[in-house]
Amino acid sequence: QVQLVESGGGAVQAGASLRLSCTVSTRTFSPYTMGWFRLAPGKNRLFVAAITFTGTTYTDSVKGRFTISRDNAKNTVHLQMNKLKPEDTAVYYCAASPDILMGNFTFKEFKYDYWGQGTQVTVSS
Numbered sequence: 001q002v003q004l005v006e007s008g009g010g011a012v013q014a015g016a017s018l019r020l021s022c023t024v025s026t027r028t029f030s031p032y033t034m035g036w037f038r039l040a041p042g043k044n045r046l047f048v049a050a051i052t053f054t055g056t057t058y059t060d061s062v063k064g065r066f067t068i069s070r071d072n073a074k075n076t077v078h079l080q081m082n083k084l085k086p087e088d089t090a091v092y093y094c095a096a097s098p099d100i101l102m103g104n105f106t107f108k109e110f111k112y113d114y115w116g117q118g119t120q121v122t123v124s125s
Contacts, residue, residue, distance in 0.1 A: 002026045002114045004094045009119030014086055016123075020079040022094030022116055033101040034070060034077040035112055038090035038121075045093065047107040049079060052100050059107075061087075084123045091118040 008020040024032065035050035049058045049068040056068050067080040077094065095112035105111045 002096060004096060004114055004116035006092070006094050006116040006119040009092060009121045011122040011124065012084060014084060014123055014125050016084055017080070017082045018084065018121060020081065020092055020094075020119060020121075022077045022079075024075045024077070024096055024114075026075065026096075028098075029075040030072040031098065031100065033097040033099060033106065033112075034068075035095040035097070035101075035106070036068065036077075036079045037093045037095055037109065038088075039093065039118070040087075040090040045109060047109075048092070050101065050106045051077065052102075052106075054100070054102070057106050081121070084121075086123050086125045089121060089123050091120050093118045 003025040006022045033052045036048040037045050038048050039045040051068045051070050065083045070077045094116040096114040097112045
């Protein structure tokens with residue numbers, strides 16, 4: 001059973017930074033596509049960023065501010081969030097797919113088989 005454990009959320013003011021981390025319990029982490037999604041109040045859960053061995057992809061609203069990275073030796077993926085805005089307020093979910101997702105499939109929730117419990121990020125103005 002693959003489990004994802006997230007950490008690093010919190011409450012900050014606009015312009016601050018936070019780093020989210022997600023550790024995955026699996027023996028074969030490196031091939032996984034890892035993604036971050038977020039659920040804001042009153043909205044659907046939306047794609048934020050993803051990373052495979054071929055590269056990274058981001059939703060437009062976070063490009064230039066967020067960076068996704070992974071440490072395969074530690075089975076961990078990070079989401080560095082800089083210049084946070086109030087509209088970034090959401091519960092952030094880590095997600096994992098054993099497949100190498102490409103193109104539009106990277107953005108699709110149903111392509112990810114495993115999910116973390118979510119971590120709250122609150123950005124005040």
